[in-house]
Amino acid sequence: MTQSESLEIPFAGVRVCYESAKSYEELVAALLADVGERPVPIDDFPRDFDSWESYRSQVESHVGASGFMLFTTFDHGGWIAKAGIDRKVLRVIIGNPLIAITMLRHDVTAGLFAPVEVLLVGEENGRSSLTYVKPSTLMVVEDNPALSAAAEQLDAKLAALAAKVTVVGT
Numbered sequence: 555m556t557q558s559e560s561l562e563i564p565f566a567g568v569r570v571c572y573e574s575a576k577s578y579e580e581l582v583a584a585l586l587a588d589v590g591e592r593p594v595p596i597d598d599f600p601r602d603f604d605s606w607e608s609y610r611s612q613v614e615s616h617v618g619a620s621g622f623m624l625f626t627t628f629d630h631g632g633w634i635a636k637a638g639i640d641r642k643v644l645r646v647i648i649g650n651p652l653i654a655i656t657m658l659r660h661d662v663t664a665g666l667f668a669p670v671e672v673l674l675v676g677e678e679n680g681r682s683s684l685t686y687v688k689p690s691t692l693m694v695v696e697d698n699p700a701l702s703a704a705a706e707q708l709d710a711k712l713a714a715l716a717a718k719v720t721v722v723g724t
Contacts, residue, residue, distance in 0.1 A: 568691040570713070572684045572721035576653055577620040578642040578676030581684065584719040585674065589648050590616065590624040596651065605660050613651050620715040625669050631676070636685060642676030647717075660701035664693040670712055 570681045594616045616623045617663040630643035644668055649669025656665040689712065690705035 557574060561705055563695050565695045566691065567690040570686055570688055572716045572717070572720040573677070574682045574684065575722045576682050576720065577680050578674065578682045581682040581719065582644060585646060585672070585684070585715075586624065587624045588715060588719060589618045590618050592624065593626050594623045596623075596625060610652060617650055617652075620718060621677070621711050622652065622670075622715060635655050642674075644674045648672065648674050653711065656702055657708065658705040660698055660704060661693070664701060665707065667692040668708075672712075673714070682720075684720050686712060686716065687703050688712075693718075 569648055576584065596613075599609055599612050603612050618624075625647040627647070630645055631641055634641065634643065638697040647669050650669075654665065654668040657668060662668045667687075670686060670689055672684055675683045675685065677683055690702065693705045694702050706721075
């Protein structure tokens, strides 16, 4: 392969959707109560902490109950209304470098899908939903048992968070 050629590796992602009886606002509040209300300045940490141990300690101080922290949000609902789509839609980027490293050790291209993204949507009748693409279905594109094992642990953590925040009463 020359420098100007590209290599295409097809893969298929699996979309997971949790429907909730919670309102959109309740779902957003539940997720942010777990991962944090303000984005963590994760890109600043490597400059401020010179060892893995100090970096890890700083990261751990920002991790929410389910093992994730907030990186950023995109309020799609704020701009799609301009195109005539009246829906509440929030894309939320969450992650944890201490989880990500368990996958990047086996394939740095797994970093294309770490951190993970969830989409919160206001549905009809005051309900809501949380949707994401199962990380292992995006990260593991070739036979790599160690990467698969780490990515499946991330799948489980993300599923547990989704189940927790979508259940009424939490």
